[in-house]
Amino acid sequence: MINVTHLTHAYRQAPWRVQRQWAGAFLLGVLALAMISALYLDVTSQAAIIGREIQTLQYDTAEIQHENADMQTRLASLLSMKAMEARALALGFRPAEAGEIHYLVAPGYVRSTGVSLAVSRPQAGAPSTPPEYTQSLLDWISDYLQSPAGGIAGGVLP
């Protein structure tokens, strides 16, 4: 009996050891929470930066489209009938008279049937962004919990 009591005393944790374990566990929890918070902050800040960049790019795209339209119209004005006629006259050209035109047979010449303004490749649509790139961590957890396959019933994580 005495031996058994001695053994129990020998293997019982010292009180300070128990306290230290509790403190360690608590600190571990705090550390985990801090890591998750840091991760969350990092992801959300990056998402915010990217989101702002996307907004800026969208404005840039609109501006470039306006510039394109401007330049196309300006070019057309420079090549307009009146402008080209004035340039031609200034360079010493004049409209040809009927008697001055000579028609020649050019073998293999195929006359153009009309202008083609079709572009060779289809216009690229906006790329489809997967939700992983737009969701915050909380969004992801919220969606997971609200999805039929998620939550308590468990299931495959998205």
Place this chain on the structure above:
Amino acid sequence: MKEFSMRREYAWRSIFIAALLPVFALTVVGQMVRIQNSPEAQSFRDQSDSFAIVERTFYPERGEIYDRDGHLLAGNETAYTVGVNISNMLDATALAREVSAQLGLDYEETYQKLLNPYGLVYVPLANYVSSEAIAPLKASYKKAAEDAAAEYQLSPLSGLEFQPTLQRHYPENELASNIIGFFNRDARGNFGVEEKYNNLLAGVPVKAWVPQDPNRAAEIPKVPNGATLILTIDRDLQAAAEHSLDQALFDYGARNGTIIIMHPRTGEILAMATTPRLNLNEFWNYGNFYNQSYEFNPAISMQYEPGSVFKALTMAAGLDTGAVTPDTTYNDVGYIVVGDVLIQNWDRRPWGLQNMIGCLQHSLNVCLAWVSTAMGQDNFYNYMQRFGFGRPTGIDLAGETPGRLKTPGDIDWYPVDLGTNAFGQGVAVSPIQMLMAVSAVANDGRMVTPHVLYGMVSDGRQVNIQLEPSGTPISMETAHTLSDMLSISLENEASLALVPGYRIAGKTGTAEIPVNGFYDNTQTNVSFIGWGPVDDPQFMIYVWLDRPSVSIWANDTAAPLFAEIAQKTVILLDIPPDSVRLQIAHP
């Protein structure tokens, strides 16, 4: 013992503090939870939600308009709205001074707008400012911001905003204005192609909810531009036609005029010149040019009595019914009575024995009235309806008039109309109707549908338009026979409409203008419709002049104008003379 007592004291203090801190923390958390779930919090959340996402409408860029060779006729350019965001404004005086000086606005008015915004957060100062006009103001704004930043201050021009938007621009100004129409600042197409194809050009606006929170970046919906239209118009030919028309108005003292050039095989309108023409970039001057909407494009909107060009169609009907042949003779005594009314020739004199070519060559009213009576009213009006009179041709331009063809049974139709209609009196047509009807003669009996749309481009794909003929009012044999008759009649009279090197068929028309119910023989509208080369028609031209003062006769005015246009047409369309063409075809 004392040491033990102290340790116990410290232990209690530690336990007390350790207990107090979680209570404090729990209190903070509890308060956070309480605040977050309070009714006020819900209202704040609702407010935040209403600002977090805004509904935006994305308007497509309006489609462009090109001619058949790819020259831009209507495009878009950036224009700016200049305004001030009152909440960011620091110095109203500086803003008013700079904006009024750079944009030519009244300083006092601008200043008062900024001082008294009447509750507006954003005060617009100038709309539709061009890129060139706004450049100096933008430069001033940038310099002021840089200077202020160097001194760690805010710019005196703070609050000034430039909002870009696209507006319509027409690089060719007046050229083909009657065909193109214009797009006004109420975002609506007016007249011509701009109105007819407004929905296609405008595209489909897309509404979408866009998050303001950058953390919730969303895709902006892809908004396809409006369809780009390619017209059948040849810019160079259009310019040539307009130039010739302007010169003809001057030379012949005419008030207005119209020239239409069409491909008689396809119905493609190659040029359509009218007067007066509006600079489409200054469409707000519309009221200075036109009193009535039909004046914008008289080629399709104006109705008038065509006169003798109509005789070609009466003869076509007569030949097709078998009532007459080219060799049929008619003894013209200078008058004929139809419906108890006396009808006379244009010169009031008899022309004696004539065959049908002679009737056309001398443009004899009496002879053609006889042809219409010979075929009978049912046949005559049946043919005129088959030629499309009394209804729109369906040309793809806004504002077409159907004209008017009175037929037996109408309350205002009289038996004499059968005789007068035969030479183009008592019938109201538009130039485009005449062109479509006579195209049956030039095109083996098949009547084309006139149109200006060559093709359209949407989402990068081009679709070209091919229209079916509008009908076959006469047989191929009739068409060929009449073409020959008209060609011979021009050659016999050595018409001024002839084009050296090309065989042309055509008919003049001189129509007296009714004034107060009576025809005034001093005021006429003159016209000529012709096509060539006769054996393989590549162009068809209708020329119409209103009240020429130099001569009232089409032979002296419309015919030479036709020849001039035809000459330019064969050059610009690379149509070789008949001898060269036939040599190439049969070497």
